[in-house]
Amino acid sequence: MKVQQRSREKILIRTKIRVPLITSAGREMTGEVHTFSGLSDGLEHLAIGLGNYSAATRPLVRIHSECLTGDVLGSARCDCGPQLHESLERISERGGVLLYMRQEGRGIGLYNKLDAYALQDLGYDTFEANRQLEFADDERDYRPAAQMLEALGITHVDVLTNNPDKVVQLRRHGIHVYGMERTGVFLSAHNRRYLEAKVRTTRHELAVRI
Numbered sequence: 001m002k003v004q005q006r007s008r009e010k011i012l013i014r015t016k017i018r019v020p021l022i023t024s025a026g027r028e029m030t031g032e033v034h035t036f037s038g039l040s041d042g043l044e045h046l047a048i049g050l051g052n053y054s055a056a057t058r059p060l061v062r063i064h065s066e067c068l069t070g071d072v073l074g075s076a077r078c079d080c081g082p083q084l085h086e087s088l089e090r091i092s093e094r095g096g097v098l099l100y101m102r103q104e105g106r107g108i109g110l111y112n113k114l115d116a117y118a119l120q121d122l123g124y125d126t127f128e129a130n131r132q133l134e135f136a137d138d139e140r141d142y143r144p145a146a147q148m149l150e151a152l153g154i155t156h157v158d159v160l161t162n163n164p165d166k167v168v169q170l171r172r173h174g175i176h177v178y179g180m181e182r183t184g185v186f187l188s189a190h191n192r193r194y195l196e197a198k199v200r201t202t203r204h205e206l207a208v209r210i
């Protein structure tokens with residue numbers, strides 16, 4: 001596999017602040033929230049260090065793509081909200097980093113995602129809807145995720161995901177990924193078609209059959 005040329009520009013940690021967090025299950029923890037300068041796409045991504053993340057031998061890392069409807073409003077059309085809270089808990093136990101990526105709608109933005117939802121209500125699946133709007137199935141580039149990890153001095157990780165593309169891209173950008181740990185499967189009547197489409201089209205690997 002080709003490892004891409006490292007960028008010459010230096011990624012710097014701009015600010016680090018401690019934030020008390022409480023998950024939906026009531027677990028309390030402290031997150032060290034980092035901001036950066038110099039990230040390749042210029043977006044305001046965050047790295048949230050949890051547990052003993054800087055000393056962990058195999059830090060657990062999740063790349064979590066922003067989902068306002070799921071993360072903030074609790075929408076059940078997707079599984080993002082429960083995945084976010086599960087990730088905070090699992091990462092804080094082991095020590096690791098949650099990378100909160102400003103890649104709403106798999107990178108197409110919030111309004112376009114809501115247009116895609118409207119198309120899904122007409123019968124298209126999540127990927128067909130993207131194509132109807134002339135976007136790729138998935139527009140996300142995880143180079144800034146690798147850049148944030150490097151800036152934190154974290155280069156060897158386990159990745160918490162069901163999405164093999166996250167592992168492929170992190171490796172391409174110079175991060176050593178020991179392995180992939182599956183997230184829970186948060187299936188409901190509302191998100192079944194969405195999860196089935198991900199398994200069918202982008203080879204998401206769920207821990208249970210759906």
Ligand SMILES: Nc1nc2c(ncn2[C@@H]2O[C@H](COP(=O)(O)OP(=O)(O)OP(=O)(O)O)[C@@H](O)[C@H]2O)c(=O)[nH]1
Pocket residue numbers: 063065066067068078079080083103104105106107108112113116117126130160161162163166183198204
């Ligand atoms: N374009 C589009 N984006 C969606 C849709 N549903 C959720 N998303 C976005 O998809 C992103 C979350 O990605 P997921 O596919 O759930 O997860 P993943 O990152 O691919 O894989 P995991 O690590 O296994 O969770 C968020 O940015 C959501 O806003 C949809 O129907 N259309």
Ligand SMILES: [Zn+2]
Pocket residue numbers: 067069070071078079080081
């Ligand atoms: Zn979501």
